[in-house]
Amino acid sequence: MKAEILIAGRMPPNVIEQLEEDFIVHDWNGAADPQALLAAVGPRIRGVATNAVQGVTPELLDALPNLEIIASSGIGTDALQLERVRAAGIKVAVTPDVLNDDVADMAIARMLAVARKICQGDRNVRAGRWLEGMGLGYRVSGKRLGILGLGRIGRVIARRAEAFDMEIGYHQRHRNLDVPYTYFDSLVELARFSDFLVVVVPGGPATEKMVNREVLEALGPEGILINVGRGSTVDEQALVAALQEGRIRGAGLDVFANEPHVPPELLAMDQVVLAPHYASATIETRLAMGQLVVDNLRAHFSGKPLLTPVE
Numbered sequence: 001m002k003a004e005i006l007i008a009g010r011m012p013p014n015v016i017e018q019l020e021e022d023f024i025v026h027d028w029n030g031a032a033d034p035q036a037l038l039a040a041v042g043p044r045i046r047g048v049a050t051n052a053v054q055g056v057t058p059e060l061l062d063a064l065p066n067l068e069i070i071a072s073s074g075i076g077t078d079a080l081q082l083e084r085v086r087a088a089g090i091k092v093a094v095t096p097d098v099l100n101d102d103v104a105d106m107a108i109a110r111m112l113a114v115a116r117k118i119c120q121g122d123r124n125v126r127a128g129r130w131l132e133g134m135g136l137g138y139r140v141s142g143k144r145l146g147i148l149g150l151g152r153i154g155r156v157i158a159r160r161a162e163a164f165d166m167e168i169g170y171h172q173r174h175r176n177l178d179v180p181y182t183y184f185d186s187l188v189e190l191a192r193f194s195d196f197l198v199v200v201v202p203g204g205p206a207t208e209k210m211v212n213r214e215v216l217e218a219l220g221p222e223g224i225l226i227n228v229g230r231g232s233t234v235d236e237q238a239l240v241a242a243l244q245e246g247r248i249r250g251a252g253l254d255v256f257a258n259e260p261h262v263p264p265e266l267l268a269m270d271q272v273v274l275a276p277h278y279a280s281a282t283i284e285t286r287l288a289m290g291q292l293v294v295d296n297l298r299a300h301f302s303g304k305p306l307l308t309p310v311e
């Protein structure tokens with residue numbers, strides 16, 4: 001008998017069709033009446049496909065008493081109710097590594113976009129304002145880059161930054177012994193070192209508002225903050241104040257504390273580049289993420305180990 005799978009979040013384009021070959025698939029994310037669908041099929045659902053942003057809610061888990069596996073498109077686990085899910089013996093699979101290149105590219109793109117005023121210039125030209133209010137940009141090459149989280153993505157960002165002749169430092173809980181970059185055991189000290197500070201640590205309570213007023217002060221008036229990790233890691237009120245008061249130069253933000261809500265003050269700022277949580281959103285990466293979602297579900301329901309389990 002085919003296992004029943006619930007689609008609980010937006011999926012890459014290659015997922016649903018493939019899952020329908022092997023499973024009975026219920027698209028809760030796209031359902032006209034999600035509550036009615038859940039009431040009808042909830043107890044029969046054995047697998048969930050979701051993504052790292054929409055994840056699963058406690059209410060959804062309440063309705064799925066026979067759930068065995070959650071396969072998430074994405075690497076972040078902060079929306080997956082990990083503690084509860086683990087306690088219930090539910091397996092979790094994510095999509096590491098396949099997104100490293102594109103997220104790293106986007107971090108570099110944001111550094112360039114903010115420092116070289118790429119979006120402001122585009123807005124000016126379209127509005128017929130040409131150089132009005134542009135001032136001069138700020139060089140990226142040869143500057144100091146601080147990376148908060150030298151993990152899978154952080155390391156790829158560092159490699160790209162090397163090609164820009166940047167001096168690289170990082171902060172996380174453990175020192176990496178296999179890299180030539182400078183380790184800072186204090187985030188404030190890393191910020192003090194940095195011209196650009198890129199945030200790429202996981203979200204959740206351990207990193208909540210880690211980039212606070214003190215860190216932004218240390219980054220200083222020439223400093224640029226880039227966040228491609230999670231919005232929860234940055235104290236958004238402190239960031240808005242630092243930008244408004246010119247205590248940092250600018251920011252490039254892919255993620256926000258309460259998506260899709262963006263602090264309205266940021267919308268009016270030319271020194272800020274904003275994006276709708278888009279760093280992994282290329283065709284190539286999303287197809288690879290989708291394939292891992294499918295392959296993990298197939299592995300689980302054919303009695304094989306998961307390809308990319310959450311450890």
Ligand code: NAP
Nearest residue numbers: 076149150151152153172173174201202206228229279280
């Ligand atoms: P990873 O390989 O697990 O790396 C995370 C790094 O963060 C590790 O090196 C870890 O080092 C450090 N870290 C973890 N907790 C920390 C803490 N409390 N304080 C300081 N450092 C900490 O993860 P990844 O694959 O690079 O992904 C990183 C994050 O990027 C994901 O969790 C996700 O939230 C985000 N992301 C965003 C997008 C997007 O679209 N914007 C796409 C993909 C991923 P230590 O263990 O030594 O602390």
Ligand code: 8YV
Nearest residue numbers: 051052053073074075076280
């Ligand atoms: C995606 C992400 O944008 O991997 C993550 O943790 O945040 C991103 O890759 C997300 O999974 C939406 O599908």
